[in-house]
Amino acid sequence: MASVAPLPVLEALTTAVLVIDTDSLVCYLNPATEALLEISAQRAHGQPLGELLPMGATLQAALLAAVEGSSTTLREIALERPGSETPLLLDCTVAPFTTWSGNGLVVVELARVDQLMRITREAWLQERQDALHEIVRALAHEIKNPLGGLRGAAQLLDRELPRRELREYTRIITHEADRLGGLVDRMTGSFRVLGREPFNLHAVLEHVRKLTLVEIPEGLVFERDYDPSIPELTGDREQMVQAVLNIVRNAVQAMAGRGVIALRTRVRHQFTLHNRRHRLAVEVWITDDGPGIDPAMIEKVFFPMVTGRADGTGLGLAIAQEAVNRHGGTIECVSRPGKTRFTLYLPVEGDA
Ligand SMILES: Nc1ncnc2c1ncn2[C@@H]1O[C@H](COP(=O)(O)OP(=O)(O)O)[C@@H](O)[C@H]1O
Ligand SMILES: [Mg+2]
Structure with missing residues (x-):
């Protein structure tokens, strides 16, 4: 030969x-x-x-x-x-x-092909997200500045008020201004700096699983399929917990607390994320067997303020996406009734 x-x-x-x-x-x-x-x-x-x-x-x-x-x-x-x-x-x-x-x-x-399609789609989504982020940032700025003035004025007024019972009103102004300020902070994700430490991805998933089972002790089943060869990741463990928690909570809410959530991890070789090729990356599947995401909403679920729930803020997935983005990764989602899957891709650092 x-x-x-x-x-x-x-x-x-x-x-x-x-x-x-x-x-x-x-x-x-x-x-x-x-x-x-x-x-x-x-x-x-x-x-x-x-x-x-x-x-x-x-x-x-x-x-x-x-x-x-x-x-x-x-x-x-x-x-x-x-x-x-x-x-x-x-x-x-x-x-x-x-x-x-x-x-x-x-x-x-x-x-x-799937990877090429994914990269094209990722770039497209990223562009949309960047544009949206820009709007949110500008809006946040416009809200926060007058909010500071409002709060300061309420405090001055509070001191000048002749009758004690009137203070209830200034207290409401301060309280609501703080709440709005907090909301804006969460929307822009500007409230936290990113930690950079080694962390174990499976420990993050296990933490979220246990936390969820404490909240919902019955009716929920977690299936686990972890790839033991996954090395430690670098980044902010807390933010990663938050990201996974937000995704899992949505699944739990969609299933009304009854159903199966499958957590699966795999190593991916030669994987491109945000136009950078990584020798090693990890893929995390979070799959639920709930009713699925409303098709009219699926393209927008990662946007802030997009919610399908009466008491939702629409911030959960935006925050998750932001956290994973800041780790150089990305989140995707596919959904049909009976099967909704969020896929997290994260680069393994130290291999660049
Ligand atoms: N696993 C899921 N199954 C069905 N719908 C989902 C799922 N995950 C997210 N969604 C939909 O996406 C919306 C946005 O989620 P999120 O950004 O966390 O905001 P919130 O939970 O405050 O509504 C949810 O309101 C829900 O309609
Ligand atoms: Mg949510």
Whole structure:
């Protein structure tokens, strides 16, 4: 079988590339392919391509075409993975390739579609969120300044009041001004600085789980599926607790306290977040089997003041998103009746 010397440029590439000979045996695969297909180059070497990818009729036709000199791109090949309910969607380009020494080979390029879509969507959401953040910030500024004046004036008035019982009114003004100020602070998330310490993600999830079970001791079941290989994360443990708590509380409220919440963690390799590629990231699924998010609201749930509950503030998810963003991560959500899933992606620091 032909052997292909690893080219430094292919080794550094984040696109998955593998080379096969005309019998479809693997002669080379780059580290990005190893990460994507979760197989070592050593193990893959010499294997038929069909061992690594689902060898459907279209892929077979594409390989034949490549041997005959033309290239083909196959859209959205579904690669089932053990231990995962969602298949990996791959765009696959198969192209002929001749080595210096005249050997005919075939290059197979794999691109993750879901990840590409996710990155595009993430950028789009981020833009919307940034714009919204700008508005909230400007609005907060406009509210807080006069609020300070209002509060100061109420205090001065309080001292000048001739009758004690009138103070009740100035007390209400001060109290409401403080409440509004607190709300604005929470909306802008400007009230806390971000801690930067190592913390254990599973400890955060367990903390939230226990806290929730203390609040709702009956009717709620937590399922846990934690990936023990997840290293420590760096950041603000308290803020992460708050983020997870806000998501879990929503699930509990949506299910009216009865149902199953599944917590699942996984390590993700070569993962792009906010345009930065991380060697390691973690994925957290928080899934509930409640009624789901109102479809009319799903695009806006992370916005402040968006709520579907009569007594809601609409701040829970905005605060969660802000906290996760500040850790370089992101939150996503998919929902249908019976299954709502929030996915948190967080980079593992120290690998940049
Ligand atoms: N797991 C879930 N199931 C159903 N609806 C949800 C879920 N999570 C969030 N929501 C919807 O998103 C809205 C916004 O949530 P959030 O930002 O926490 O604000 P609040 O809880 O104050 O309403 C909720 O009011 C609810 O309608
Ligand atoms: Mg909430």
